[in-house]
Amino acid sequence: MDPFDGHEEDESFFPWLPPDDRLWRHPSELSSSPPPATTKVFGRRWDRRMWTAALIAGVVGAAAASGATVWLGAFQHPTTVVRPIERVADQVTSEITPASNPKESDVVTIADQVRPAIVELLVDGNQGKATGSGVIFRSDGYALTNSHVVEGATSIVAVTSDGRRVKCRLVGSDAETDIAVIKLQGGAIPRVATLGSAGDLKVGELAIAIGSPLGLAGGPSVTVGVISALGREVDASSGPQLLDMIQTDAPIAEGSSGGALVDPDGDVVGITTAVALNDQEPQGLGFATPIDIARDAADQLISGHRVTHAWLGISGSDIDGATANQLGVAGGAVVEQVAGNSPAARAGVEVSDVITQIDGQGVSSMGSMVATLGAHRPGDWVTLSFMHNNHMHSVATQLIERPVNPSP
DSSP: OOTTTTOSSOGGGSOOOOGGGOSSOOHHHHOSSOOOOEEEETTEEEEHHHHHHHHHHHHHHHHHTTOSSEEOGGGOOEEEEEOOOOBOOSSOOOOOOOSSOOOHHHHHHHHHHHGGGEEEEEEEETTEEEEEEEEEOSTTSEEEEOHHHHTTEEEEEEEOTTSOEEEEEEEEEETTTTEEEEEEOSSOOOOOOOBOOGGGOOTTSEEEEEEOOTTOOSSOEEEEEEEEEEEEEEOOSSSSOEEEEEEEOSOOOTTOTTOEEEOTTSOEEEEEEEEEEETTEEEEEEEEEEHHHHHHHHHHHHTTOOOOOEEOOEEEEEOOHHHHHHHTOSOOEEEEEEOTTSHHHHTTOOTTOEEEEETTEEOOSHHHHHHHHTTOOTTOEEEEEEEETTEEEEEEEEOEEOOSSOOO
16 A cells, blocks of 8 residues: 555655755745645655756756757757857856766866866947857967857957956957957966877766856856767857867856867867757757867967868768677777768768768767868868778868868
8 A cells, every 4th residue: 555645645754854844845835936836746746846857957967868859759949050249248147067076186186277278258349249269279369268258359359267357359250160369468477288089989988068157256167067968069149150069068058169179188179169058958969179189270370371171071970889899990980970962972971871980080089070171171182991881982172172061
């Protein structure tokens, strides 16, 4: 017999302790609002909101694993990936807590190392006032940020980790990667971040996001999560499609766009750029431009050139260990989509093929493939080695400039 049966209206069956004798409070004791409606399921009371939250969480979790744009089935609430517009707000939310619990000493050391290289950006422009973050990556004052943060800027001021305000010059921006370069003018540079590579990233490894959430005093904020996926294609709410993105569950707060995504060695492996929203609420999905792409764009912008990107025309994921053993390869990028009339299509690459080398250089993952292609320019010829129907093929193909919104 269920001990709850027959007691749906008798609150004395489990008598409540006086408030002073408890370590917690029921929500009804903290608000004048009436308690939530309940329903009796299997002889027990259940808060209907608990059922709704549990159902939504389950659907979102399953859907998020399949891509960057999610629909919640019958709920008809679209989840879209957006570049956060960091407008100055009247109310400031509290700092986000870490998403996971790695070794505390490691995160503290990394935070001490990287936080001084992060600046808060105060932007005035034709769209009003905005705020974002930047990553100082050169001792002469050059910093990386997002293109959408400085779009239309007429004035940019960087607030350093020690509280100084430094005027900045916009060097240039590239909307296709959502990367921009600014230069701090005058004053000592507090710290320069070490740029690593996204080529060696593995899904599941530690990821640390460091940025300057808008309005929060006390310097840059640190949040912790993992690398959730690589090679994501993100349909942003505005601007061109973002390709080859890093997905992470490390929280990216408003104002943190343009900040650093850092690996366990303390190296910057991405520039945070977008979050997934549903009904204007964060869904735990953040995205960053791989630092290899960002650095390539920055080099071209600083040199005064128009940014161009070599394009192969595939999207995919890392090969799993079992499949790699079965095929007899050390690693690779599994092709999930091939764009029509792309260099990959002309080379005969098809869905489910596994790219293992580019110009004889091993491709261990999607991240390493992106990093390898980042060293090339449109017009370069490369030799692709890939497994097709359990046979290795090597075909030369010419890379082209990446379209703004490539079609599958």
